[in-house]
Amino acid sequence: MSGTLVYSAGNSLRFSPGNSLPQPKTIRSFNRTARFPTGAPSFRASAQTLNAEPAVMESVRRRASSLYELLKVNETASLTEIKTAYRSLAKVYHPDASESDGRDFMEIHKAYATLSDPTTRAIYDSTLGARRRRVHAGAMGRTGRVYTTTRRWETDQCW
Amino acid sequence: MAEPAYTVASDSENTNEEKSSSSPSLPEIAVGIDIGTSQCSIAVWNGSQVHILRNTRNQKLIKSFVTFKDEVPAGGVSNQLAHEQEMLTGAAIFNMKRLIGRVDTDPVVHASKNLPFLVQTLDIGVRPFIAALVNNAWRSTTPEEVLAIFLVELRLMAETQLKRPVRNVVLTVPVSFSRFQLTRIERACAMAGLHVLRLMPEPTAIALLYAQQQQMATHDNMGSGNERLAVIFNMGAGYCDVAVTATAGGVSQIKSLAGNPIGGEDILQNTIRHIAPPNVEASSLLRVATQDAIHRLSEQDNVQIEVDLGNGNKISKVLDRLEFEEVNQKAFAECERLVVQCLRDAKVEVGDIDDVIMVGGCSYIPKVRNILKNVCKKDEIFKGVNPLEAAVRGAALEGAVTSGIHDPFGSLDLLTIQATALAVGVRANGNNFIPVIPRNTMVPARKDLFFTTVQDNQKEALIIVYEGEGETVEENHLLGYFKIIGIPAAPKGVPEINVCMDIDASNALRVFAAVLMPGSSSPVVPVIEVRMPTVDDGHGWCAQALNVKYGSALDLITLQRKM
Numbered sequence: 047m048s049g050t051l052v053y054s055a056g057n058s059l060r061f062s063p064g065n066s067l068p069q070p071k072t073i074r075s076f077n078r079t080a081r082f083p084t085g086a087p088s089f090r091a092s093a094q095t096l097n098a099e100p101a102v103m104e105s106v107r108r109r110a111s112s113l114y115e116l117l118k119v120n121e122t123a124s125l126t127e128i129k130t131a132y133r134s135l136a137k138v139y140h141p142d143a144s145e146s147d148g149r150d151f152m153e154i155h156k157a158y159a160t161l162s163d164p165t166t167r168a169i170y171d172s173t174l175g176a177r178r179r180r181v182h183a184g185a186m187g188r189t190g191r192v193y194t195t196t197r198r199w200e201t202d203q204c205w
Numbered sequence: 206m207a208e209p210a211y212t213v214a215s216d217s218e219n220t221n222e223e224k225s226s227s228s229p230s231l232p233e234i235a236v237g238i239d240i241g242t243s244q245c246s247i248a249v250w251n252g253s254q255v256h257i258l259r260n261t262r263n264q265k266l267i268k269s270f271v272t273f274k275d276e277v278p279a280g281g282v283s284n285q286l287a288h289e290q291e292m293l294t295g296a297a298i299f300n301m302k303r304l305i306g307r308v309d310t311d312p313v314v315h316a317s318k319n320l321p322f323l324v325q326t327l328d329i330g331v332r333p334f335i336a337a338l339v340n341n342a343w344r345s346t347t348p349e350e351v352l353a354i355f356l357v358e359l360r361l362m363a364e365t366q367l368k369r370p371v372r373n374v375v376l377t378v379p380v381s382f383s384r385f386q387l388t389r390i391e392r393a394c395a396m397a398g399l400h401v402l403r404l405m406p407e408p409t410a411i412a413l414l415y416a417q418q419q420q421m422a423t424h425d426n427m428g429s430g431n432e433r434l435a436v437i438f439n440m441g442a443g444y445c446d447v448a449v450t451a452t453a454g455g456v457s458q459i460k461s462l463a464g465n466p467i468g469g470e471d472i473l474q475n476t477i478r479h480i481a482p483p484n485v486e487a488s489s490l491l492r493v494a495t496q497d498a499i500h501r502l503s504e505q506d507n508v509q510i511e512v513d514l515g516n517g518n519k520i521s522k523v524l525d526r527l528e529f530e531e532v533n534q535k536a537f538a539e540c541e542r543l544v545v546q547c548l549r550d551a552k553v554e555v556g557d558i559d560d561v562i563m564v565g566g567c568s569y570i571p572k573v574r575n576i577l578k579n580v581c582k583k584d585e586i587f588k589g590v591n592p593l594e595a596a597v598r599g600a601a602l603e604g605a606v607t608s609g610i611h612d613p614f615g616s617l618d619l620l621t622i623q624a625t626a627l628a629v630g631v632r633a634n635g636n637n638f639i640p641v642i643p644r645n646t647m648v649p650a651r652k653d654l655f656f657t658t659v660q661d662n663q664k665e666a667l668i669i670v671y672e673g674e675g676e677t678v679e680e681n682h683l684l685g686y687f688k689i690i691g692i693p694a695a696p697k698g699v700p701e702i703n704v705c706m707d708i709d710a711s712n713a714l715r716v717f718a719a720v721l722m723p724g725s726s727s728p729v730v731p732v733i734e735v736r737m738p739t740v741d742d743g744h745g746w747c748a749q750a751l752n753v754k755y756g757s758a759l760d761l762i763t764l765q766r767k768m
Binding site: 126130 | 432453454455456458606607618620621622647649650651709710
């Protein structure tokens with residue numbers, strides 16, 4: 047019952063972006079307000095990051111169709127390759143290194159956290175395969191949506 | 206009375222001062238300051254390397270104390286003490302890092318009551334009363350004020366040597382500091398006219414220095430080289446901190462942090478209690494002699510302690526190393542526990558550890574070194590850093606990096622990916638602490654949880670935010686509280702109260718709360734956003750007062766959401 051301590055679905059969703067788990071509908075519509083500052087702009091970041099994100103950042107998240115693509119590695123990448131990719135992306139997208147507000151980096155980190163652990167990577171790979179097949183079988187017109195990895199529980203959904 | 210020699214800048218300790226920079230052409234390089242419990246140091250990136258500044262007596266390590274002997278208080282930067290005991294006459298305040306931001310119920314404050322200056326506690330959860338003995342009168346002060354006086358001296362010293370104004374600083378802080386304590390450090394800096402760019406947990410400053418050394422050694426800027434796993438252990442006079450970090454290509458990722466207010470001061474007091482005969486008040490002579498003996502025990506197996514306490518009381522004792530280790534067994538066990546916990550949290554295998562880095566004064570104690578060697582199964586301790594300078598060097602590096610300084614040789618192509626040292630969460634399910642952002646979460650972070658009401662038609666709910674590791678709220682640090690109002694009438698368990706916490710890269714915490722009803726797609730009342738911490742002094746009372754006033758009427762429990 048409600049007395050039990052159960053954390054929100056965030057963790058399980060993380061490993062299965064775009065699968066058939068119903069999204070808590072109540073939260074989705076916060077997307078617009080989610081654009082508000084993810085934190086006081088760090089000392090170098092200027093006020094312009096409040097609502098607008100630099101175009102280049104936006105595209106990184108939009109274009110990625112899988113966690114592998116987000117990290118810019120092959121699906122067969124070794125752990126070392128994944129770590130290397132993560133670190134070089136960190137140097138570009140970490141708020142300390144860029145004007146970013148941290149959302150991109152949180153996304154990159156999440157991808158890294160999933161793929162750097164053999165267990166979670168295996169789970170992710172299996173969902174990836176399943177979704178591929180489903181899409182292939184003809185998920186009419188909604189393919190782009192199915193592939194989206196940018197469903198972010200802690201960011202977008204947290205208004 | 207003369208005015209203290211510092212200026213209080215502003216009350217905006219929490220706002221980001223996007224001041225129009227006076228010289229937009231050249232970015233000011235932030236200096237790094239390691240404010241230790243017993244010693245401080247200050248360093249700056251000089252364009253090619255880190256340079257540690259020296260005071261007029263050519264010291265890199267400056268004793269942290271402020272004397273109130275004369276009309277104008279004087280800190281350890283400018284003040285020349287004839288001998289060690291002069292610091293122990295009651296006129297000097299020291300160990301301020303153990304007192305800052307603590308309430309008078311805190312055991313660490315109680316442990317400070319043996320010090321020669323006045324630490325008075327009423328044990329009700331307010332700030333302790335601290336005073337220095339001046340002309341046979343107790344002159345009251347605060348840890349923030351003492352720290353500010355000291356920082357002003359450090360700042361003047363740096364400005365004289367660097368021949369430019371110094372405003373931006375990166376400071377190192379203990380891992381176990383709560384966010385409330387961090388605001389007290391920021392307040393002290395503001396009083397001293399300094400603007401804090403970063404407050405770095407001490408071991409993460411050392412991790413940054415290690416990352417730079419490693420990068421310089423391998424000329425690897427792409428992060429493609431071998432990742433090195435290091436355990437960083439830092440124990441000074443006041444605090445013990447541990448971190449596990451994975452480093453490659455100048456990127457240091459903090460995998461876990463652990464810390465405790467245990468340090469050389471505790472070891473010193475234990476040893477004094479052991480040496481002093483019963484009914485003899487610990488005198489400053491004894492303190493100095495014991496400290497000296499402990500230092501010598503790092504090199505020798507036993508030491509002779511001779512102290513003439515006056516009135517025919519003489520201490521003459523041989524203290525051997527085993528005895529010393531026995532006396533401080535608890536403290537050493539705690540060090541070991543922290544290291545074990547940190548390794549477990551980092552989920553690393555002992556065999557994968559590449560380096561064990563030990564810094565801080567207590568890292569010289571053979572027992573502590575053995576603990577690290579045993580737990581980490583290493584024969585050697587890393588020799589590449591100076592145990593007493595590593596933290597300030599790391600802080601100076603971070604100062605240069607955060608100031609946006611570019612180094613043509615890539616020496617500043619560095620990044621620390623921080624993790625949260627303590628969990629932040631709210632009170633729910635009775636008196637329990639429910640973490641929203643757990644400990645060792647990568648920063649920046651943003652997470653949320655759902656809660657619901659415990660009463661039918663409950664219209665309001667208290668969101669009480671805590672930070673720490675304890676399961677119940679009493680064991681944790683209170684950061685602030687606010688009330689959500691306007692929850693629509695509904696049976697208990699129906700309204701969904703979403704609490705979201707956000708920590709940005711500069712470690713600022715913001716808490717959001719929204720009320721949702723099943724079926725509605727947007728919050729039914731305006732979302733509340735609060736920058737934490739909001740508590741001020743005397744916050745030990747607040748939680749109890751809330752409890753007395755509201756009982757469980759405005760409580761929350763975690764909500765199990767249907768999948």
